[in-house]
Amino acid sequence: MRRARGALVGLAVACTACSSTVTGEASPVGAPLALDTTIDVSVPDDDFTPPSEVLVRSDGSLLLPQVGDSTYLTVVDPQDGTVATRTLEDVERPLAVADHGDRLRVLALQTDPDDASTGLVLLDVDPSSGRTGGEQDVDSDDRLDRGTTLAVPTGDGADFVVLAGTFGDAPHLLLVDAGTGKVTREHEIDLDPGAGNEVDPAGLAVGPEGSVAAVLTVEDDQGRRTVLLRLDAGFAPDGDPVDLAPDAAYAASGDAASPRDLVVAADGTAVVALSLRPSEQSDTGSARVVAVDPAGRVRTIFSQDAETVHDLALAAGGGQVLIGRQPDGEDATMAAVAVVGLASGRTLTDLALCDVGYPQAPTWDDVRGVGYVVGSCDDDGESLWVLR
Numbered sequence: 001m002r003r004a005r006g007a008l009v010g011l012a013v014a015c016t017a018c019s020s021t022v023t024g025e026a027s028p029v030g031a032p033l034a035l036d037t038t039i040d041v042s043v044p045d046d047d048f049t050p051p052s053e054v055l056v057r058s059d060g061s062l063l064l065p066q067v068g069d070s071t072y073l074t075v076v077d078p079q080d081g082t083v084a085t086r087t088l089e090d091v092e093r094p095l096a097v098a099d100h101g102d103r104l105r106v107l108a109l110q111t112d113p114d115d116a117s118t119g120l121v122l123l124d125v126d127p128s129s130g131r132t133g134g135e136q137d138v139d140s141d142d143r144l145d146r147g148t149t150l151a152v153p154t155g156d157g158a159d160f161v162v163l164a165g166t167f168g169d170a171p172h173l174l175l176v177d178a179g180t181g182k183v184t185r186e187h188e189i190d191l192d193p194g195a196g197n198e199v200d201p202a203g204l205a206v207g208p209e210g211s212v213a214a215v216l217t218v219e220d221d222q223g224r225r226t227v228l229l230r231l232d233a234g235f236a237p238d239g240d241p242v243d244l245a246p247d248a249a250y251a252a253s254g255d256a257a258s259p260r261d262l263v264v265a266a267d268g269t270a271v272v273a274l275s276l277r278p279s280e281q282s283d284t285g286s287a288r289v290v291a292v293d294p295a296g297r298v299r300t301i302f303s304q305d306a307e308t309v310h311d312l313a314l315a316a317g318g319g320q321v322l323i324g325r326q327p328d329g330e331d332a333t334m335a336a337v338a339v340v341g342l343a344s345g346r347t348l349t350d351l352a353l354c355d356v357g358y359p360q361a362p363t364w365d366d367v368r369g370v371g372y373v374v375g376s377c378d379d380d381g382e383s384l385w386v387l388r
Helices: none
Strands: 018-021 036-042 062-067 070-078 082-088 093-099 103-111 117-126 132-138 149-153 160-164 171-176 183-188 199-206 212-220 223-231 259-262 270-276 286-292 298-307 307-317 320-327 335-341 347-354 357-365 368-377 383-387
Touching: 062 093, 149 199, 160 199, 160 383, 199 259, 199 368, 212 259, 223 270, 270 307, 286 320, 298 307, 298 320, 298 335, 320 357, 320 368, 335 357, 347 357, 347 368
Parallel strands: 093 149, 259 307, 286 307, 307 357
Antiparallel strands: 018 347, 036 383, 062 070, 070 082, 093 103, 103 117, 117 132, 149 160, 160 171, 171 183, 199 212, 212 223, 259 270, 270 286, 286 298, 307 320, 320 335, 335 347, 357 368, 368 383
């Protein structure tokens, strides 16, 4: 993960940005989408991981979980630029946050100081003070010590869906009650990779009516592949796994193909960001964003050479996709965001945020017609870009 340095300050000066828009299909707020404000959201930590998600609350305020030597919760009022950062005590590695109004339920990975084993815990957090309490252990045995663990809250925040990978074994899906911490459902994902082969989680999202989509990297006798798996609300498989290689270059790329993010639209269409960096040309790469409809048909809606794609977000009721882009420049990579029509595959808006930097965690607030992207320019702290 990228790191950034900087101290916490308030409202920052907006940087210059440019945008272009294709006519005939409106961006979420009309054309062109533009940078409105830049807010400094740096935490007082020399070594921290940028937030992987920006949570929009019902009052329009934002929550940004960030991890460094400590775990932080940054609360932002985007209307006046007010920023408050709380240190979350006893929270080691937050995986997912469910907003329950005046309280947050945080699912986190914690390390036992006695035997160094890793387990899931559920914590109650006061967003106004950062105080934590009510820690509850989640019964997840020892599988979390042996692979990648991902988690997302369900749409109503009542549960967490957890995807726990185990090297050399099948991943498991867990449904964890956000109120009690109890595991109420469990499912072993059997892709039959063969003895000694690996299936590693790379993306997880909750879709319509509680359905689940997961992106997995699979090592088998065909090499390394990236597949999309769908399950219904009861964790029963819904169709066959879908190979996500959008073209011959991806199909032949092996370890160089990396899934970056996964979102699911209201109609069940899964959208996946993929980056390809061929080993024989390590200084160049290409980006793809693919859409997979409920029938398993794959189409590419965004394709660019000489760049990397990062996180995704849905806008305009799920009809458009915000894409965090990092085009390769002559000496560095720039931070940019694109808006792409999900049905048309047309790039509606392409907005440069800064010449040297990276974008992360794009988010769209459909209620207020505002977009947000977290990132950094020239390693000058962490910024929240407000787009209108």
